[in-house]
Amino acid sequence: MMTKKDSKHEHSQNHNFENEGEFQRKMTSRHLFMLSLGGVIGTGLFLSSGYTIAQAGPLGAILSYLVGAVVVYLVMLSLGELAVAMPVTGSFHTYATKFISPGTGFAVAWLYWLCWTVALGTEFLGAGMLMQRWFPSVPAWFFAAFFAAVIFGMNALSVRLFAEAEFYFSSIKVITIIVFIILGIGAIFGLIPMSHHQNAPFFSNLTAHGAFPKSWTALLSIMLAVNYAFSGTELIGIAAGETDNPTEAVPKAIKTTIGRLVIFFVLTIVVLAALLPVKEAGVTQAPFVTVFDKIGLPYAADIMNFVILTAILSAGNSGLYASSRMLWSLANEGMISRKVVKINRHGVPMRALLLSMLGAALSLFASFYAADTVFLALVSIAGFAVVVVWLSIPIAQIRFRKEWLKDHQEEEPAFKTPFSPFLPYITIVLLVLSVVGIAWDKSQRAGLYFGLPFVGLCYLYYYLRHRGF
Numbered sequence: 001m002m003t004k005k006d007s008k009h010e011h012s013q014n015h016n017f018e019n020e021g022e023f024q025r026k027m028t029s030r031h032l033f034m035l036s037l038g039g040v041i042g043t044g045l046f047l048s049s050g051y052t053i054a055q056a057g058p059l060g061a062i063l064s065y066l067v068g069a070v071v072v073y074l075v076m077l078s079l080g081e082l083a084v085a086m087p088v089t090g091s092f093h094t095y096a097t098k099f100i101s102p103g104t105g106f107a108v109a110w111l112y113w114l115c116w117t118v119a120l121g122t123e124f125l126g127a128g129m130l131m132q133r134w135f136p137s138v139p140a141w142f143f144a145a146f147f148a149a150v151i152f153g154m155n156a157l158s159v160r161l162f163a164e165a166e167f168y169f170s171s172i173k174v175i176t177i178i179v180f181i182i183l184g185i186g187a188i189f190g191l192i193p194m195s196h197h198q199n200a201p202f203f204s205n206l207t208a209h210g211a212f213p214k215s216w217t218a219l220l221s222i223m224l225a226v227n228y229a230f231s232g233t234e235l236i237g238i239a240a241g242e243t244d245n246p247t248e249a250v251p252k253a254i255k256t257t258i259g260r261l262v263i264f265f266v267l268t269i270v271v272l273a274a275l276l277p278v279k280e281a282g283v284t285q286a287p288f289v290t291v292f293d294k295i296g297l298p299y300a301a302d303i304m305n306f307v308i309l310t311a312i313l314s315a316g317n318s319g320l321y322a323s324s325r326m327l328w329s330l331a332n333e334g335m336i337s338r339k340v341v342k343i344n345r346h347g348v349p350m351r352a353l354l355l356s357m358l359g360a361a362l363s364l365f366a367s368f369y370a371a372d373t374v375f376l377a378l379v380s381i382a383g384f385a386v387v388v389v390w391l392s393i394p395i396a397q398i399r400f401r402k403e404w405l406k407d408h409q410e411e412e413p414a415f416k417t418p419f420s421p422f423l424p425y426i427t428i429v430l431l432v433l434s435v436v437g438i439a440w441d442k443s444q445r446a447g448l449y450f451g452l453p454f455v456g457l458c459y460l461y462y463y464l465r466h467r468g469f
Contacts, residue, residue, distance in 0.1 A: 046311055049287055061273055
C-alpha cells in the first residue's frame with residue numbers, strides 16, 4: 001500500500017506536463033519475465049564466458065557466477081519492493097531522485113542511458129558482421145542499418161509489439177541454453193560420445209591447473225564482467241510502469257527470473273568449464289561453438305551464429321526500450337527539456353526514442369573513427385555504469401523503508417525485502433567490492449578512469465544548473 005504522497009507521485013508520472021500523452025499498461029507477467037530474462041542472456045554469456053574461465057580458472061569462474069547470481073538477486077529484492085510500492089516508468093532513476101538526491105538521480109539516469117546507447121551501437125554493428133557469414137558480399141553497414149530500422153519499428157509501433165518480439169527473441173535463447181546444458185552434461189559423463197574419440201572428461205578440467213591458477217585476486221578482477229553479464233534484470237523495474245498488474249507481476253517476475261538465471265548461468269558455466277580446458281577457453285571467441293563442435297553437433301557454427309544474432313537483436317530491442325524510458329523519465333522530472341516528455345497515441349515516447357537512436361548512431365560512428373579514444377571511454381563508462389546503477393537501488397530502498405515506517409508503523413509493504421535493512425547493506429558491500437575489483441584488472445581500469453569523472457561531471461552539471469543536490 002502506498003502513502004497518498006507516493007500515490008500522487010505514481011499518478012504524476014504521466015501528468016507532470018498536461019496533454020503530453022500517457023503510457024499504456026500493456027505488458028503481462030509473461031512479457032515481464034521474458035524481458036528480464038532475455039535482457040540478461042546475451043553476448044555476455046555466449047561470447048565472454050570463455051574470458052571469465054581463462055582469467056579466474058574453471059572453479060573460480062563458477063564461484064564468480066554464483067556470487068554474481070547472489071548479488072543480482074539481492075539487488076532485485078530491493079528493486080522489487082520499490083517497484084511494487086511505486087510502479088513508475090523510469091524506475092531506479094526516480095527512486096534515486098526521491099530517496100537519495102536529485103543529483104544522484106540525474107547521474108544514475110545518464111549512466112544507464114549511456115550504458116544502453118553504447119551497447120546499441122555495437123550490437124547493430126555486431127549483427128551486421130554476423131550476417132556476413134551467410135552474405136559475404138553484402139557490407140556490414142547495410143545489415144546494421146536494416147536491423148536498426150527493424151528494432152526501431154518494433155519499439156515505435158506499440159509497447160505490446162515490443163514485448164511480443166522480445167518474448168520470441170528470448171525464447172530462442174532460452175531453448176538454446178537448455179539444449180546446450182542437456183547435451184553438455186551428457187558429454188561430461190560420457191552419455192554422448194565426444195568427437196575425435198575423446199574420453200568422457202567428467203570434471204577433470206576443473207582442477208587441472210589448481211583451484212585458482214591466477215590467485216584469488218582474479219575473482220575480484222572479473223566481478224565487474226560477471227555483473228555486466230547479469231545486467232538486464234533491472235528492466236523489470238523500468239517496465240513496471242507499463243505492466244497491467246505490477247503488484248502481482250513484478251514479484252512473480254523477480255522470483256521466476258532469478259531462479260532460472262541461477263540455473264542457466266551457473267549450469268552453463270559448469271558445462272563450459274568441464275568441457276573446455278583453460279587454454280582453449282582463453283583463445284576461443286565463441287566457446288559455445290567450440291563445445292558444440294566437440295560434441296559433434298552438425299552445423300554448430302551456423303546454429304550459434306543464428307542464436308547469437310537473435311541475442312544481439314534481443315539486447316538491442318530491450319536496450320532501445322530502456323534508454324528511451326530513462327530519457328523520458330529525466331524529462332518528466334524536469335531535468336532535461338520538457339519536449340522529450342511527449343507520448344504518442346500508441347503509448348510510445350517517440351522523441352525519447354529518436355534521441356536514443358541518435359545516441360546509438362553516434363556510438364557506432366565513434367567505434368569506427370575513434371575506437372582507441374572516445375569509444376574506449378564510452379565502453380568503459382558503460383561497464384562501470386551497471387554497478388553504480390545497481391548500487392543506487394539498495395541505498396534508495398533503505399531510505400524508502402525509513403520513510404515508509406514513519407507513516408505505516410503497523411503495516412507491511414505489498415512486497416518486502418526479507419531481513420531488511422540487513423540484506424540491502426550486504427548488497428551495498430558486495431557491489432562496492434566489485435567496483436574495487438576493477439583496479440586489479442588492467443583491461444578494466446579504464447572503467448574507473450573514465451567512470452568516476454563522468455559521475456562527477458553529472459553532479460557538477462546538475463548542481464550548476466539546478467543549484468543543489
